[in-house]
Amino acid sequence: MDPITAVTHPDPYPYYASLRARGGLVFDPGLGIWLASSAAAVAAVLAHPDCRVRPPHEPVPRAIVDGAAGQVFGRxxxxxxxxxxxxxRAAVEPGLHQVHAEEVTQRVAALLLDLPSDTAARLEACQFRLPVAVVAGLLGFAAHRLPEMARLTADFVACLSPASEPAQLAAAHRAAQQLARHFAARLEQPPISPLLQRIVTGFGAQDHDGLLANLIGLLSQTFEASAGLIGNTVCALLGDRQLLADLRAAPEQIAELLDEVQRHDPPVQNTRRFVAAPCSIAGVTLEPGAVVLVLLASANRDPQLNPQPDRLLLERPARRSFSFGSGRHQCPGQALAQTIAGAVVDALLRQSTLDVPLGWTYKRSLNGRIPLFTTLPEHHR
Incomplete structure (x- = not known):
């Protein structure tokens, strides 16, 4: 195992513990990058101003720089x-915090009515399609537009992965163009939704392209974060039938379960930082051009951050987590993502979906831990 293949391994957490035992920040000669695995090292890297989210010489990946997806990516x-x-961020974050949980729950309930009856297909739709549709609806798109917005978002997110193939990148460019056109049309057809109005007001009239790009970004971040959070919560419930029974008896604990799952088995296992100037972190001097793989999932299981880190505890005091980032790049939509996931999990608990024997593998990814479910054959029932 290595830090990349660990993301989709059935149980990467003993491996992460072995990395922490080697030191919080160490160089991996095989990968040619630094590994930040301890809570202290991860916090220091995420907070350091010279550790950037993109290489200074390549703000947009070469594979997409000349297309529509690259134009969105760069903004x-x-x-x-x-x-x-x-x-x-200052334009987007306040509006997200004003979304009411009741409206999210109502939108989830309405969208659940149109999902497939097949268990595995239903779970896939709950992970990938439904959360994006909720956010697109909050941004003012009519119900008949929501399936298309979810499909286009799924195509666009391929541009965010270095592992994507040429056909996927071509589809991402087309999706970026179509999503931008849909948002531009939505902005020209008042009245616009309260959430969209708050975001537009925050951007002002001077950055129309940035506005369109970051509206697309809201959908793409919803796609990644929600698919993994919902899926990994389902895995936790399927792996512990007593927990499943307890949550059905006390659904008010769903929020605590989601808080703990995003720490214990996070949807985003790692992120990268690129060193732009000489700096010293965790007693190590990093030179410009160095790349740091920031192992968020490992830091979450650091006993210095959370006692008994390998246990899934709903009532965990002073829970701390890096799953949604930290500091200036902490995800502004964390509360909304968890509200959507909570409404979906609550609905699944009320149905028979989780009573069907299911297996899962993990979606191919360099940083996202997203289970894909299949219904097990008859003899497993």
Whole structure:
């Protein structure tokens, strides 16, 4: 196992513990990168101003730089530092915090009515399609547009992975163009939704392209975070039938379960930082051009951060987690993502979906831990 293959391994956590035992920040000569595995090292790297989200010489990946997906990528707040990150965040974050949980729950309930009856297909739709549709609905898109917005978002996120193939990147470019057109049309057809109005007001009239890009970014971040969070929560319930029974008896604990799952088995296992100037972190001097693989999932299981880190504890005091980032790049949509996931999990607990024997593997990814479910054959029932 290595830090890349660990992401989709059935149980990467003993391996992460072995990395922490080697030191919080160590160089991996095989991969040619630094590994930050302890809570202290991860926190230091995420907080350091000279550890950037993109290499200074390559703000947009070469594979997409000349296409529509690259134009969107270059304006995403999550892919920038400094003003190009702070200004969009200041425009987007307040509106997300004003979304009411009751509205999210109502939208989830309405969308569940149109999902497939097949168990595995239903779970896949709950992970990938439904959360994006909820956010697109909050941004003002009509019900008949939601399936298309979810499909286009699924195509666009391929541009965020270095492992994507040429056909996937071509589809991502087309999706970026179509999503931008849909958002531009939505902005020209008042009245616009309260959430969209707050975001538009935050951006002002001077950065229309940045506005469109970061609206697309809201959908793409929802796609990644929600698919893994919902899926890994389902895995936790399927792996512990007593926990499943307890949650059905006390659904008010779903929020605590989600809080613990995102720490214990996070949807995003790692992220990268690129050193732009000489700096010293955790007693190590890093030179410009160095790459740090920031192992968020390992830091979450550091006993210095959370006592008894390998236990899944709903009532964990002072829970701490890096799963949604930290500091200036902490995900502004964490509360919304967890609200959507909570409504989905609550609905699944009320149905027979989780009573069907299911197996899973993990979606091919360099940083995302997203289970894909299959219904087991008859003899497993």
């Amino acid at each position: 995403l707040m999550r892919m920038n530092d400094g003003e190009r990150q702070r200004c969009p």
